[in-house]
Amino acid sequence: MASPPPTPSKISYHILPPPRSSGPLKPGSRPESNLITYLDDQLLQVSRRYAKKYHEGGYATVEAVAEDLERLMANSFNDYLASFPPQLKSTLSLLDTFDRCFYTLITGSSVDPSTSLSSEFSVSRMNMTEKVRLKSIIKRTRLHIVKLAEKSMSTPDLPTDTDGKDDDEMDIETGDETDVDGDNQEHEEWEIEVMKVYDRSLIQIGEGLKEI
Numbered sequence: 249m250a251s252p253p254p255t256p257s258k259i260s261y262h263i264l265p266p267p268r269s270s271g272p273l274k275p276g277s278r279p280e281s282n283l284i285t286y287l288d289d290q291l292l293q294v295s296r297r298y299a300k301k302y303h304e305g306g307y308a309t310v311e312a313v314a315e316d317l318e319r320l321m322a323n324s325f326n327d328y329l330a331s332f333p334p335q336l337k338s339t340l341s342l343l344d345t346f347d348r349c350f351y352t353l354i355t356g357s358s359v360d361p362s363t364s365l366s367s368e369f370s371v372s373r374m375n376m377t378e379k380v381r382l383k384s385i386i387k388r389t390r391l392h393i394v395k396l397a398e399k400s401m402s403t404p405d406l407p408t409d410t411d412g413k414d415d416d417e418m419d420i421e422t423g424d425e426t427d428v429d430g431d432n433q434e435h436e437e438w439e440i441e442v443m444k445v446y447d448r449s450l451i452q453i454g455e456g457l458k459e460i
Contacts, residue, residue, distance in 0.1 A: 290320055298328055311338035322346040323385050329392050334400035336438060343389065343445050350382060350449040359448060379453045386446040386453070397442045401435050 273280040294316050300306030307313050310332035317325050325342065348359045356373045374382065 287320055290316075291324060294320070294324065298331070301331060307332070309333070309335060309338075311335050314338045314342040318342050318345055322350070322389070326385070326389055326392055329396060334396050336397060336400055336441070339393065339396065340441055340445065343393070347446050347448050350446070351452060354379065354382075354449060354452045382449065383453050386450055390445050393442050393445050397438055401438065 273283060294313070297305065297307050297316075298313070302308060307328075310329060313325070313328045313332070314335075315338075317328075322343075325346075329339070351357075351359050354374050
C-alpha cells in the first residue's frame with residue numbers, strides 16, 4: 249500500500265549555502281578569530297538596532313530581525329522574539345535554517361542528501377557539552393514559539409505574515425459567514441509547523457546524550 253503524500257508545508261524554507269570545500273575552520277586559527285570578530289561586530293549592530301526599535305534606524309518587525317540574524321546566531325533570536333508582533337512565516341523559516349545548520353554540526357552530515365560535505369566535518373562534530381548547551385537553547389526557543397503561535401492565533405488583528413485570514417473570514421459588508429472549518433484547519437496546520445521547530449536537531453541531541 250502506497251504511503252500518503254507528505255503534508256505540504258506552509259513555510260517557504262531557505263536553501264542552505266554550499267559548505268566550505270576545505271572543511272570547517274581550524275580552532276585557534278586566524279580565519280576563526282576573524283570570523284568571531286565579525287560575528288561580535290554584527291551582533292552588536294543588531295543589538296543597537298533593537299535598542300532603537302520602532303524609531304528611525306531601528307527594527308520595526310521581527311521579520312527584519314530574522315533577516316539579519318539568519319547570517320549570525322540562534323540564541324540571540326530568542327531575546328528579540330517577544331518584542332514584536334508575531335510573524336510566523338519569517339520566524340519559522342529562520343529557525344528551520346538554524347535547525348539544518350545544527351543538524352550538520354551534530355551529525356557531520358547534511359539534511360539534503362544531494363549536498364556533499366568534506367570529511368573534516370565528520371571529525372569536528374559537537375561535543376557533549378555543546379550538545380547540552382544547544383538543547384537548552386532549543387527548549388527555550390520552542391517555548392517561545394508556542395507562546396508566539398498562541399498569541400498569533402488568538403489575536404487575528406495583529407499584523408502577521410501568515411497570509412491565512414483573507415479568504416475565509418467574514419466579509420462585513422456582504423454578510424458572508426466565516427468558514428469555521430477553514431479556520432480550524434488553518435490553526436492545525438500552523439500547530440504542525442510549530443511542533444517541527446528544531447525537530448531534527450533535538451532528535452539527534454537526544455540520541456547523542458543517551459550515549460553518555
